[in-house]
Amino acid sequence: xxxxxxxxxxxxxxxxxxxxxxxxxxxxxxxxxxxxxxxxxxxxxxxxxxxxxxxxxxxxxxxxxxxxxxxxxxxxxxxxxxxxxxxxxxxxxxxxxxxxxxxxxxxxxxxxxxxxxxxxxxxxxxxxxxxxxxxxxxxxxxxxxxxxxxxxxxxxxxxxxxxxxxxxxxxxxxxxxxxxxxxxxxxxxxxxxxxxxxxxxxxxxxxxxxxxxxxxxxxxxxx
Amino acid sequence: xxxxxxxxxxxxxxxxxxxxxxxxxxxxxxxxxxxxxxxxxxxxxxxxxxxxxxxxxxxxxxxxxxxxxxxxxxxxxxxxxxxxxxxxxxxxxxxxxxxxxxxxxxxxxxxxxxxxxxxxxxxxxxxxxxxxxxxxxxxxxxxxxxxxxxxxxxxxxxxxxxxxxxxxxxxxxxxxxxxxxxxxxxxxxxxxxxxxxxxxxxxxxxxxxxxxxxxxxxxxxxxxxxxxxxxxxxxxxxxxxxxxxxxxxxxxxxxxxxxxxxxxxxxxxxxxxx
Ligand SMILES: Nc1ncnc2c1ncn2[C@@H]1O[C@H](COP(=O)(O)OP(=O)(O)OP(=O)(O)O)[C@@H](O)[C@H]1O
Ligand SMILES: [Mg+2]
Numbered sequence: 001x002x003x004x005x006x007x008x009x010x011x012x013x014x015x016x017x018x019x020x021x022x023x024x025x026x027x028x029x030x031x032x033x034x035x036x037x038x039x040x041x042x043x044x045x046x047x048x049x050x051x052x053x054x055x056x057x058x059x060x061x062x063x064x065x066x067x068x069x070x071x072x073x074x075x076x077x078x079x080x081x082x083x084x085x086x087x088x089x090x091x092x093x094x095x096x097x098x099x100x101x102x103x104x105x106x107x108x109x110x111x112x113x114x115x116x117x118x119x120x121x122x123x124x125x126x127x128x129x130x131x132x133x134x135x136x137x138x139x140x141x142x143x144x145x146x147x148x149x150x151x152x153x154x155x156x157x158x159x160x161x162x163x164x165x166x167x168x169x170x171x172x173x174x175x176x177x178x179x180x181x182x183x184x185x186x187x188x189x190x191x192x193x194x195x196x197x198x199x200x201x202x203x204x205x206x207x208x209x210x211x212x213x214x215x216x217x218x219x220x221x222x223x
Numbered sequence: 224x225x226x227x228x229x230x231x232x233x234x235x236x237x238x239x240x241x242x243x244x245x246x247x248x249x250x251x252x253x254x255x256x257x258x259x260x261x262x263x264x265x266x267x268x269x270x271x272x273x274x275x276x277x278x279x280x281x282x283x284x285x286x287x288x289x290x291x292x293x294x295x296x297x298x299x300x301x302x303x304x305x306x307x308x309x310x311x312x313x314x315x316x317x318x319x320x321x322x323x324x325x326x327x328x329x330x331x332x333x334x335x336x337x338x339x340x341x342x343x344x345x346x347x348x349x350x351x352x353x354x355x356x357x358x359x360x361x362x363x364x365x366x367x368x369x370x371x372x373x374x375x376x377x378x379x380x381x382x383x384x385x386x387x388x389x390x391x392x393x394x395x396x397x398x399x400x401x402x403x404x405x406x407x408x409x410x411x412x413x414x415x416x417x418x419x420x421x422x423x424x425x426x427x428x429x430x431x432x433x434x435x436x437x438x439x440x441x442x443x444x445x446x447x448x449x450x451x452x453x454x455x456x457x458x459x460x461x462x463x464x465x466x467x468x469x470x471x472x473x474x475x476x477x478x479x480x481x482x483x484x485x486x487x488x489x490x491x492x493x494x495x496x497x
Binding site for chain 1: 252253255366367368369370371373374377378380381382383384385386387428431432433434435436437
């Protein structure tokens with residue numbers, strides 16, 4: 001079964017098209033990288049896949065279901081581009097941030113319960129963030145913030161993980177450990193990975209990458 | 224002061240508002256739209272003017288105008304994010320402009336002043352009942368949608384993916400914020416409602432180390448500032464809005480001082496993780 005199916009997708013914020021006639025299918029268990037220059041539409045493509053934006057024409061399916069008809073996205077983890085998350089200027093701890101992803105499980109009163117915090121703590125431990133469980137997110141470095149966001153994205157054990165430039169502004173060491181984390185998720189837990197990045201060179205074991213696309217002038221090309 | 228009926232009404236309304244307004248405030252401040260509160264409270268004055276001229280309770284006018292203004296600002300913020308700030312300013316100017324014109328036509332200039340600066344002597348039984356209804360709704364929504372509201376502030380798209388009904392939660396919040404702010408104008412005064420929205424939250428954000436802490440502390444500070452302010456207003460015959468804000472500013476300075484001292488004494492506790 002295909003994890004993601006994009007068919008003949010076109011989109012523009014204004015009259016000018018950002019994406020035109022994009023086709024992309026990603027099978028379960030694949031590790032797909034998408035690169036492209038600034039403003040080429042990488043984030044836009046991800047937002048269309050996630051159903052945040054509506055396509056002008058064409059379709060997006062996740063596990064063979066039209067994205068606009070999906071009622072629960074728990075199969076899908078998303079890590080937004082860091083400048084999106086950076087704007088958190090108020091204190092919210094990593095534990096709080098991660099537990100929010102279990103919203104659908106909160107019950108009638110949408111406050112994280114003890115078991116959700118417990119699960120968040122376990123996940124943070126597992127991802128090497130033990131020290132930062134009670135730390136306000138806005139006090140973390142960029143790399144640790146990314147790690148926390150990946151932790152949040154993974155909390156429901158999604159089958160697909162979509163990441164938008166998770167290594168922007170992260171030092172080389174953290175970059176490598178981030179990619180190691182992604183490869184182990186892909187290899188050991190069979191998570192399908194869609195990674196937007198400029199920094200393929202930091203991925204040591206390139207054999208993991210099943211496909212590499214470049215987005216240029218609105219169209220997607222296999223490299 | 225409890226021996227007077229009017230003071231009992233005022234204290235009841237103040238207590239409920241001092242809890243409801245920071246609950247609205249923590250969302251508005253964290254998503255960086257605190258000025259929307261200012262715009263709404265000023266715009267509500269146009270509703271007060273309409274009420275005075277057409278002969279219905281000015282508070283109803285204030286509520287109606289506030290709701291219209293709140294949803295206009297929200298939709299402009301949504302569809303033209305780059306103009307969000309300007310929409311707030313334009314709405315505020317338009318509302319205030321109308322209010323000034325209406326205040327010239329309206330009979331009974333002193334009622335106008337009540338809404339401008341706030342008053343402890345003009346709270347009616349109807350105000351108590353309407354505030355109680357809104358208070359219960361705000362409190363219930365803040366608890367029921369605690370996680371959803373927080374997640375939307377963090378990132379609307381992530382919130383939607385986690386299963387938050389973003390449209391519903393946003394709509395409910397906008398509606399309740401508008402009504403709460405309109406009601407608060409009577410005691411706190413339209414000119415100063417924004418201070419009650421911002422100051423308890425700002426103070427709590429200075430010292431809090433988690434959202435839960437910030438949430439609870441904002442409410443606690445709102446209650447302390449407001450109840451002290453209203454009491455001062457009664458005993459020293461000053462306007463409640465001014466007294467509340469003065470308390471809040473002093474409180475904020477004390478917290479800043481506290482934080483500075485704590486940092487000096489225990490430099491490691493405030494270390495920045497980089
Ligand atoms: N909300 C928006 N409204 C209007 N235009 C937008 C909006 N978001 C993006 N654009 C435009 O769409 C194009 C693609 O943007 P997008 O963010 O998808 O690029 P990107 O490939 O992710 O770039 P980057 O590498 O900088 O993250 C750009 O020209 C951008 O200016
Ligand atoms: Mg991008």
